[in-house]
Amino acid sequence: MNAGTIPTKKGGIPPEANNVLNQIENRKTLYRRKMIIAFIVLGLLLVATLMVIKLDFKFMLKWLPFVLAGSGFTFLVAFLAIALACFLAVIGALGRMSKNPFLNSFATSYVSLIRGTPLLVQVYMWYLALPQIGKALEDLGIEGIQSLVTLPAVPAGILALGVCYGAYMTETVRAGIQSIKLGQTEAAKALGMTEAQTMKRVIFPQALRVIIPPVSNEFIAMIKDSSLVSLMGVWELSYRAIKVGRRHFQSLEMLIMVALIYWAMCILLQYAQEKLEAYMARGDRRT
Amino acid sequence: MKKKSNPMVKVTNIHKVFGKKLHVLRGIDLEVNKGETVVILGASGSGKSTLLRCINFLEEPTAGTVEVDNIAVTAGGDDKNRTSQILDIRKKTGMCFQAFNLFPHMTVLENVIEGPVTVLGQRKQEAVLYAQELLDWVGLTEKRDEYPSRLSGGQQQRVAISRSLAMKPKVMLFDEPTSALDPELVGEVVEVMERLAKEGMTIIAVTHELHFARDVADRVLIMDHGNWIEEGTPEKIFNNPENKRTKQFLAHIL
Ligand SMILES: Nc1ncnc2c1ncn2[C@@H]1O[C@H](COP(=O)(O)OP(=O)(O)OP(=O)(O)O)[C@@H](O)[C@H]1O
Numbered sequence: 001m002n003a004g005t006i007p008t009k010k011g012g013i014p015p016e017a018n019n020v021l022n023q024i025e026n027r028k029t030l031y032r033r034k035m036i037i038a039f040i041v042l043g044l045l046l047v048a049t050l051m052v053i054k055l056d057f058k059f060m061l062k063w064l065p066f067v068l069a070g071s072g073f074t075f076l077v078a079f080l081a082i083a084l085a086c087f088l089a090v091i092g093a094l095g096r097m098s099k100n101p102f103l104n105s106f107a108t109s110y111v112s113l114i115r116g117t118p119l120l121v122q123v124y125m126w127y128l129a130l131p132q133i134g135k136a137l138e139d140l141g142i143e144g145i146q147s148l149v150t151l152p153a154v155p156a157g158i159l160a161l162g163v164c165y166g167a168y169m170t171e172t173v174r175a176g177i178q179s180i181k182l183g184q185t186e187a188a189k190a191l192g193m194t195e196a197q198t199m200k201r202v203i204f205p206q207a208l209r210v211i212i213p214p215v216s217n218e219f220i221a222m223i224k225d226s227s228l229v230s231l232m233g234v235w236e237l238s239y240r241a242i243k244v245g246r247r248h249f250q251s252l253e254m255l256i257m258v259a260l261i262y263w264a265m266c267i268l269l270q271y272a273q274e275k276l277e278a279y280m281a282r283g284d285r286r287t
Numbered sequence: 288m289k290k291k292s293n294p295m296v297k298v299t300n301i302h303k304v305f306g307k308k309l310h311v312l313r314g315i316d317l318e319v320n321k322g323e324t325v326v327i328l329g330a331s332g333s334g335k336s337t338l339l340r341c342i343n344f345l346e347e348p349t350a351g352t353v354e355v356d357n358i359a360v361t362a363g364g365d366d367k368n369r370t371s372q373i374l375d376i377r378k379k380t381g382m383c384f385q386a387f388n389l390f391p392h393m394t395v396l397e398n399v400i401e402g403p404v405t406v407l408g409q410r411k412q413e414a415v416l417y418a419q420e421l422l423d424w425v426g427l428t429e430k431r432d433e434y435p436s437r438l439s440g441g442q443q444q445r446v447a448i449s450r451s452l453a454m455k456p457k458v459m460l461f462d463e464p465t466s467a468l469d470p471e472l473v474g475e476v477v478e479v480m481e482r483l484a485k486e487g488m489t490i491i492a493v494t495h496e497l498h499f500a501r502d503v504a505d506r507v508l509i510m511d512h513g514n515w516i517e518e519g520t521p522e523k524i525f526n527n528p529e530n531k532r533t534k535q536f537l538a539h540i541l
């Protein structure tokens with residue numbers, strides 16, 4: 001008998017293919033299992049290290065709620081600042097690509113100035129130097145301007161971070177938009193779309209896909225840079241941890257704790273990023 | 288006396304200069320009547336694509352006038368009215384590109400309704416109904432929820448044709464719609480173009496697809512260095528070309 005030459009029913013998966021499919025499936029599960037084991041080992045190593053250096057876990061636990069209470073500020077500052085930064089980045093990118101010489105040079109100067117100066121200096125500018133400008137303007141006769149620009153620490157921090165990250169993200173957004181092939185613009189124009197419609201319906205949704213990984217990076221960096229508002233006396237995460245650590249001479253515990261909290265936040269963000277990227281990739285050949 | 292109605296497309300003395308001195312189109316005239324199918328042939332770099340792109344202003348002509356369905360726009364000048372007239376010409380003009388240029392982030396159906404919904408402000412349900420008719424007409428009903436990247440080149444080009452037709456254009460421009468396709472996929476696209484011609488669409492096509500030029504076109508024009516060098520019925524052009532350069536060119540592609 002020559003079983004091998006009997007043709008299988010048309011359309012059905014031949015039985016010998018099942019073996020291969022199973023092998024592929026097994027390899028995938030095995031890989032997943034190994035990954036989990038690797039992470040557990042790393043986690044145990046971390047805990048072991050923390051125990052070897054005789055960390056005072058009781059002390060950490062005691063102050064955890066106090067420090068965590070500062071995470072609200074951290075999130076508030078980071079989210080509002082990133083929202084502002086995204087807004088400025090889109091406006092900035094459109095400005096950088098604009099044919100209007102005024103808008104273009106304005107956007108270019110914004111990016112250049114902000115990227116060319118330290119964030120720390122900018123934070124103090126918004127917080128300490130702006131009221132002084134206000135005073136000068138008030139002296140020129142503009143009523144009430146000084147109290148208007150004398151900002152409390154949190155809004156000043158949000159503005160500083162948002163404006164700063166907006167400048168960096170302007171370049172990210174511009175590069176994303178310019179990475180979309182000319183044929184897309186032409187197809188949209190040929191349908192009769194205006195420039196605004198072309199941007200909104202065709203270019204921007206595709207650019208978003210390119211932009212999301214770098215913007216997530218920025219967002220993660222921003223979560224951490226939000227600790228800069230502690231310079232202005234805001235009781236956010238790192239400020240609380242450092243205060244407590246100094247007072248009780250247990251800075252190591254508090255620093256490790258606050259580091260882990262930041263890390264956990266960033267892991268959450270990374271997870272969100274992966275989900276978003278998977279959604280954006282829906283038009284790809286491979287899913 | 289036969290009263291001739293206005294041509295659907297009327298191009299008068301179009302020049303196109305790229306940069307300062309690359310003179311690509313050198314005073315082209317073209318009239319295409321309603322329902323007529325015109326094929327443009329010519330050597331690479333002679334300016335065929337540039338002419339098509341001047342008709343819907345993807346390329347701004349340097350001189351001359353373009354008129355589509357009685358909307359006339361002249362080169363130069365920049366009043367507000369002109370911008371909206373160009374948009375009007377584009378709404379009446381469908382264009383198919385060599386590279387398809389489907390929107391990769393939209394499904395087939397979304398691609399097809401994009402024009403009617405965004406540009407014409409149609410309600411979505413209404414646009415979907417017509418889009419389904421069109422997809423049926425090009426034989427892609429079962430692909431409506433697929434993304435373009437999962438379609439073959441021939442299928443993508445047929446979607447691109449449907450996307451243009453969804454705007455109910457008065458004239459269709461084809462710029463080498465089959466030259467990016469594997470040979471076995473050319474037929475399905477040409478077949479759709481042929482049916483479109485039979486149903487009375489006004490077509491201007493740049494294509495080296497001989498069957499289309501010979502059997503479907505009403506008129507064939509030969510371009511060389513930005514000028515027409517010969518024009519006539521397919522029989523005349525293919526069987527009795529007069530111009531020496533036409534003969535050379537045909538010898539090349541036949
Ligand atoms: N945007 C542009 N900028 C500068 N030169 C251009 C541009 N577009 C086209 N050209 C030039 O104009 C000439 C005509 O180009 P066009 O694409 O119209 O030729 P074609 O007849 O369509 O050729 P093909 O058969 O290769 O498609 C070529 O020399 C080309 O290099």
Ligand SMILES: [Mg+2]
Pocket residue numbers: 335336337462463
């Ligand atoms: Mg061409």
